[in-house]
Amino acid sequence: xxxxxxxxxxxxxxxxxxxxxxxxxxxxxxxxxxxxxxxxxxxxxxxxxxxxxxxxxxxxxxxxxxxxxxxxxxxxxxxxxxxxxxxxxxxxxxxxxxxxxxxxxxxxxxxxxxxxxxxxxxxxxxxxxxxxxxxxxxxxxxxxxxxxxxxxxxxxxxxxxxxxxxxxxxxxxxxxxxxxxxxxxxxxxxxxxxxxxxxxxxxxxxxxxxxxxxxxxxxxxxxxxxxxxxxxxxxxxxxxxxxxxxxxxxxxxxxxxxxxxxxxxxxxxxxxxxxxxxxxxxxxxxxxxxxxxxxxxxxxxxxxxxxxxxxxxxxxxxxxxxxxxxxxxxxxxxxxxxxxxxxxxxxxxxxxxxxxxxxxxxxxxxxxxxxxxxxxxxxxxxxxxxxxxxxxxxxxxxxxxxxxxxxxxxxxxxxxxxxxxxxxxxxxxxxxxxxxxxxxxxxxxxxxxxxxxxxxxxxxxxxxxxxxxxxxxxxxxxxxxxxxxxxxxxxxxxxxxxxxxxxxxxxxxxxxxxxxxxxxxxxxxxxxxxxxxxxxxxxxxxxxxxxxxxxxxxxxxxxxxxxxxxxxxxxxxxxxxxxxxxxxxxxxxxxxxxxxxxxxxxxxxxxxxxxxxxxxxxxxxxxxxxxxxxxxxxxxxxxxxxxxxxxxxxxxxxxxxxxxxxxxxxxxxxxxxxxxxxxxxxxxxxxxxxxxxx
Numbered sequence: 001x002x003x004x005x006x007x008x009x010x011x012x013x014x015x016x017x018x019x020x021x022x023x024x025x026x027x028x029x030x031x032x033x034x035x036x037x038x039x040x041x042x043x044x045x046x047x048x049x050x051x052x053x054x055x056x057x058x059x060x061x062x063x064x065x066x067x068x069x070x071x072x073x074x075x076x077x078x079x080x081x082x083x084x085x086x087x088x089x090x091x092x093x094x095x096x097x098x099x100x101x102x103x104x105x106x107x108x109x110x111x112x113x114x115x116x117x118x119x120x121x122x123x124x125x126x127x128x129x130x131x132x133x134x135x136x137x138x139x140x141x142x143x144x145x146x147x148x149x150x151x152x153x154x155x156x157x158x159x160x161x162x163x164x165x166x167x168x169x170x171x172x173x174x175x176x177x178x179x180x181x182x183x184x185x186x187x188x189x190x191x192x193x194x195x196x197x198x199x200x201x202x203x204x205x206x207x208x209x210x211x212x213x214x215x216x217x218x219x220x221x222x223x224x225x226x227x228x229x230x231x232x233x234x235x236x237x238x239x240x241x242x243x244x245x246x247x248x249x250x251x252x253x254x255x256x257x258x259x260x261x262x263x264x265x266x267x268x269x270x271x272x273x274x275x276x277x278x279x280x281x282x283x284x285x286x287x288x289x290x291x292x293x294x295x296x297x298x299x300x301x302x303x304x305x306x307x308x309x310x311x312x313x314x315x316x317x318x319x320x321x322x323x324x325x326x327x328x329x330x331x332x333x334x335x336x337x338x339x340x341x342x343x344x345x346x347x348x349x350x351x352x353x354x355x356x357x358x359x360x361x362x363x364x365x366x367x368x369x370x371x372x373x374x375x376x377x378x379x380x381x382x383x384x385x386x387x388x389x390x391x392x393x394x395x396x397x398x399x400x401x402x403x404x405x406x407x408x409x410x411x412x413x414x415x416x417x418x419x420x421x422x423x424x425x426x427x428x429x430x431x432x433x434x435x436x437x438x439x440x441x442x443x444x445x446x447x448x449x450x451x452x453x454x455x456x457x458x459x460x461x462x463x464x465x466x467x468x469x470x471x472x473x474x475x476x477x478x479x480x481x482x483x484x485x486x487x488x489x490x491x492x493x494x495x496x497x498x499x500x501x502x503x504x505x506x507x508x509x510x511x512x513x514x515x516x517x518x519x520x521x522x523x524x525x526x527x528x529x530x531x532x533x534x535x536x537x538x539x540x541x542x543x544x545x546x547x548x549x550x551x552x553x554x555x556x557x558x559x560x561x562x563x564x565x566x567x568x569x570x571x572x573x574x575x576x577x578x579x580x581x582x583x584x585x586x587x588x589x590x591x592x593x594x595x596x597x598x599x600x601x602x603x604x605x606x607x608x609x610x611x612x613x614x615x616x617x618x619x620x621x622x623x624x625x626x627x628x629x630x631x632x633x634x635x636x637x638x639x640x641x642x643x644x645x646x647x648x649x650x651x652x653x654x655x656x657x658x659x660x661x662x663x664x665x666x667x668x669x670x671x672x673x674x675x676x677x678x679x680x681x682x683x684x685x686x687x688x689x690x691x692x693x694x
Contacts, residue, residue: 025641032644032667035067035088044111048154049087051201052107056090057664058199058649061180062105064664066090068097073106075138086139103143105150105177108136112154120216123156123209126173126265133158133171141169148177155209175251175264175310195240195316200324203315207328210308218304226332228300229308230434233329234284234291235277236312237437248276251310264310270302273309290443291433319404322382322411322439326375329438333373333431346375346480346545347579349624349675354478354543354592355379356679357571362387362414364475367535369451370528371421374432374444376478380419381411381439395650395661412442419444420469422451424459445469452494452527469535477532477542483525490521498522500530504558512558525550526559533566538599539694541570548574548589566603567595568692571617573678575624582630599694614692617685625673634669645670 026032030039031046034053040046049069056062071089074081088107095102110132113121126133133151140149140162149160149171159177163170179196198206207229214225239249251263251273263269277298285292298305317325327348360366360380368376388407389395415436423429426448436444445468447461455466495501501522504512525546532542550556551572563569571594580586594617598606627633634642644667 025637025639026644026669027641030642031669033069034666035064035069037666040069044114045109048109048112048152049107051154051205052109052150052152053088055199055202056088056107057662059196059202060177061662062090063093063180063662066093071097071103071106073100073103073139073142075135075142084135084139086135089143092145100143101145103146105148106136106139106143106146107150107152108139110151110153113156114154120222121155121212122216123213126158129156129158136160137171140171148174150177154205155212157209173262173265174253175262176314195319196314197319197321198315198317198324198328200321200327203320203324203328204331206311206315207332210311211332213307214300214304218301227296228298229332230431231281231284231296231298232277232305232308232312233434233438234288235281237317237441238284238287239280240316240318241441248280249309250276250313251306262310264306267302270306273306274302277305277309288433288437288443291430317438318408318441322378322385325438326378326382326435329378329435330373330375333435345372347582347624348375348379349673350480350545350575350579350592351375351379352383353573353675353679354545354594355383357594357682358476358478358541358543360384360476362410363418365418365420365469365473366476366478367420367422367469367474368479369422369454369477369531369535370479370481371423371432371446372428372480374421374435374446376480377419377421377432377444378435378439380478381415381436384414385411408441411440415440415442415444420474421446422449422454422461422465422469424448424450426460429461451531452489452498452524454531456493456497471534472537474535475537475540477535477540478544479528479532479542480545481525481528483523483528483547487524488521489524489527492518494527495519495522498527498530500526500559500562504561512561526556529559529563533595533597536597538597541594541596543592543594545590546593548591551591551593563595565598565606567597568614569616570594570596570691571619571682573618574620576621578624578626578628581628582626596691596693602693612692615685615689617682617689619674619678619681621674621678623672623674625671625675633672635672643670644668 026039029042031042031050032038033040034050034057053064053067053069056067057064068089068091069087070085072083073086073089075084076082086106087109089097089103090105090107091097091102092104129151136149136151136158137160140146140160144164147162149162151158159174160171161174163172210232211222211225211229214220214228215222218225220228236249239247242248251269253262254266254269256266256268261269263273281296281298285294285296300308330345330348333345355376360383362384366377366380368374371377385407388410392403392406394403394407419436421429421432421436421444423432423446429446429448433443433446436442436446445464447465447469449459449461449465450457454462455471489495489501495518499514501519503515503517503519505515507513529544529546529550532544536542550559571592573592573594575590575592577587577589579590580588623633625632637643647666647668649664649666650661
């Protein structure tokens, strides 16, 4: 692309955001405590404590002002009593943090339990974990007004309610803590008032817990465990659309022998949960007939089903941030459905950059012809959700239920009319549909087809794809196609339909001419470039992930010539090797290429010598927020200290029977990620340089 790149030389943008002052820096090996704002040692246990502290504020509505880290509690019999540090103590609002009598809740954390890609941990019940729970129980007993306790290692969560009599103290297992106003009713948990938006980190944890419970405790293979998880997510989403008095996806409490018992921990309660979920799932299969064949069954044991329902029922998926749901879902699906034909699921940072630069509008028709699990599609929905919030002046953390419902309805309308995807793997199509439903409560137009054969082919989605998403009808294409020389396309019945599948020869004027002879094999990413252009309307735009060789190898110059003839090059962004090493363990350099389809008149004008120079945005991303091992990296000052930035978090929480908006101001490490800065730089570039072409 020599001509376009030459024009881009003066407009290449790479801004250095690593400036900061001494006061806003933190030493290596330290993180800022969410409760106090002071530096604490960074380790696996601290990671758990910080995640829980954040969730206590964002999910449960507990004020940070009422929390105290490392609170000392005197435990043990008199004469043998000793002070023990409890990781988080929550106090009665407005009371001193020095008196144990003011403690209402306690949290004990252990170091984070991490699993390998193939690992499964057999999660314990309260009795099996009894030894680990001793400190928490002793501390709850010592704080005479403490009502609730939690023990966690990041994967296992053991919640308790304290019951005191004249003679003893009992610790009753419960499925979850109540919110700040202590509303811990029975099936009231199914109402909008009691469901809560999920904190992003805790939602990822919940998804991991559910999947691991099935894989580790039920003995299911990972892929089978994933589909059982998928069925229940569908059921949960369908249940949220029902009137409150018709909902069935909940795990309540009932009285037994004069004591309130969580259904999750009682055999009769577990059976009651199954009796509610089975007909609910039958409705789901009928409603989503394009996704389900009708013969699917929930094969989980009563115990596992009760665990899953209890874990998911507390969250209001409709009011949870679209991006948070997508990230949590992608974390589970990525380790289960990755294929063996070059299917390397795109990291979310790269996906978000593509979407932000293409900036989809509500009336744009958008397609991903190699959609995988739907990462680009749900990122589009997250982008639009944020647009809708900005239009209404809604703070994402403080939206009311009515405002969130309004946004959800607009997203659903977009999904039904304008969101399209295709993949040759039927399992990935189902997984992508789940992702879309979870993001919008509506089914996207997703097709099980071979995009390189389209509009020919034999797969079951072909007729619908031709009717609803024909070539030349899309405003935006965004995709990460399967690529690699080890999976070539060799079928002449496919190759003959592509100009780029032919042998090209150089002409006297420095261009190229199609000889009419087919190549024996072509890498799929080459054909996907042409197919994506085919899918666009004239003036439509696309973003595609490509291996760097296409943009630089001498033997691929005819491909670059073809691109320049048929499209305007909008931008080219080099990605570092970390992007796919972490995600797919593939050591490959890639780029994001952004193109705009020329009109036929523009192509003809260029053929007749009417070529024009134009500015192309170019950037090199050196950092993407993590290193080759997947560890998060942070921006540093010139002296090498990690930089802090001021952040403001606004959350609408339920407390004392009504909703209030709370603002939390904190300092936070700044992730060293060039991609968001590149997105901003591209926006500024476009303000100075109009897009080429009509």
